[in-house]
Amino acid sequence: MANINDVAKKAGVSKSTVSNVFNGKKNVSDEIRQKVLKIADDIGYYPNKLASALTTKRTGLTGLFIDNNSKFRYMDYKLIEGVSRELKKSNKHIILYLQAGKSDDDNQIDINNKLISEPIDDAIIVAPMVKDIRINELIDMRKSIVIIGQAPNNSLPKVKCLDVDNIKISYEVTKYLLELGHRKITLINSDPNMTISIDRMKGYLAALKEYNVEFNPEYTFNSDNTEAMGEQLGSRIFKSLDMTAVITSSDEIASGLYNEAKKAGISIPDDISIFALGGTDKKLNPSLCTVYVDYEMLGREAVALLSNKEVIDNQVIDSYKLLISDSIKSIL
Amino acid sequence: MANINDVAKKAGVSKSTVSNVFNGKKNVSDEIRQKVLKIADDIGYYPNKLASALTTKRTGLTGLFIDNNSKFRYMDYKLIEGVSRELKKSNKHIILYLQAGKSDDDNQIDINNKLISEPIDDAIIVAPMVKDIRINELIDMRKSIVIIGQAPNNSLPKVKCLDVDNIKISYEVTKYLLELGHRKITLINSDPNMTISIDRMKGYLAALKEYNVEFNPEYTFNSDNTEAMGEQLGSRIFKSLDMTAVITSSDEIASGLYNEAKKAGISIPDDISIFALGGTDKKLNPSLCTVYVDYEMLGREAVALLSNKEVIDNQVIDSYKLLISDSIKSIL
């Protein structure tokens, strides 16, 4: 494989001139530039990115960090797509790291998973843990970082975050149901300690207040977003509560409710309306009212944020849409 | 950022000893090994991958090449997942290249898209073009390559290929319909020049022959796998042909047929059975009979093949399943 010296020698110029040519530096005469380019092409020379990265400290690679614990979700796929397409615009590339936010063995960090020497210019972290070792490592490396999802509360220095406005989404979904005449609306939330749950509760409360509906804590639940949990909750609330609508933290929970409703002879949406807060593109019957989030766009925005020098505390992106469908009904 | 010299100096040893320690070389006394490790940990040293790659010629990165012309398909997502998870097992990572197989401007290769200096050890190419410039470049670079999908016919040296057995799939689908009593079965194929179309035709013919059904060329069509094309074909064949079943080259085509059938008042599966040859995970109503291919597994296999030194001409993987559902009906 030809290197810069071969070209320089054949062209009768110095290495730095060749380097200048390939880096688009202006201080090379047109004549020499052409000559160098011609010879380089002849002998099949092209600068070695590894070598140049060693001095420039730039690889043109951005790390996308996805938790390794479960299969990729719809969101992961779309983020990968958005990030890689956006990087492509500036001839950069994505490298995927499937790395858990906490070490498997909590006491000892796997030395092979140390990020310190990874050949990336910057990093995007998807849905980090509350105490995420990757973030600290990355900060130590002085990489610029963008987090997609909630910032870990302990986040020492300010880290740029990108997320959808969960308060607003929850508010709008609740309001939508209220406008259809629903007053007894159950909210199935995620883990109560997660910021997203708190946000969703805020939006829910805000909408209720706006419609002068008194908040009843008996109408709120928490879940782990599995279908099984949806079934479990369904079997419980369908019997004990007389709500007319349910907002679920995810499509999976909704799916569990569907199963349980069928078993109990409850009709959706005739007996009960269900509005999910998104998560997958799973199809249900009757088709589920849910929230579509443009994760691909979130990915693109994350890339844009990486090179944004301003210190931004927490960027909120409005890239969602309520998908109105057959699982809700007006009761006016 | 600490480097190997810092460690060597503090430990009172030479750089090469430090190097030996981190590369697991045996010729270092335990005493010194511990000392070096301790000091490295203290000052936060870890070998720089860029620098070591410069001499070892190995980056631990595998390129996955996906065509950039359209949005990612279901297949792409699953391949990304399979490849990256398999690489992860050996502490390697995936870097995504969204690069068209042919240069946008056919006469002139974009110098920025040259692969020659990319920091990858090997490459996996998804569904290459017939004349794919990326493959030639990669071969010039002496990278090991695995192709997922059909090998380009012109493929100069032998390149490892990985694909599902399209003949067999098509054969089994056709047979399935034949066993349900169907005799007039339309086959909507992809581009007639693509190997996959030829294979599917082979399987189709084989099954027909086995059941002594004479082949009628009027019952075969070609498509570009868009939903629009499905509608177009539907409007044509629903009127003119009296087939009882249709095999479509993709779920999208099937979706087009669904639309057109609805418009024409044709019931699926009562009037006509539809069996798709896979492609997406789009849900239709009535739910579509289609072929599920385990692309994630294909991705894993591709990674395994990369490090397989044997010269294998064309590896066929049986990782599919017929998904029987509501769009077909027995007419016995």
Next chain:
DNA sequence: CTGTTAGCGCATTCAT
């Protein structure tokens, strides 16, 4: 506008 020199951080001979 061009060339010389000096690293970047490491792995790899080859001595010892």
Next chain:
DNA sequence: ATGAATGCGCTAACAG
């Protein structure tokens, strides 16, 4: 078992 020297291929700072 350890160390000194050399080179991987390039960019950057400076000198001319």
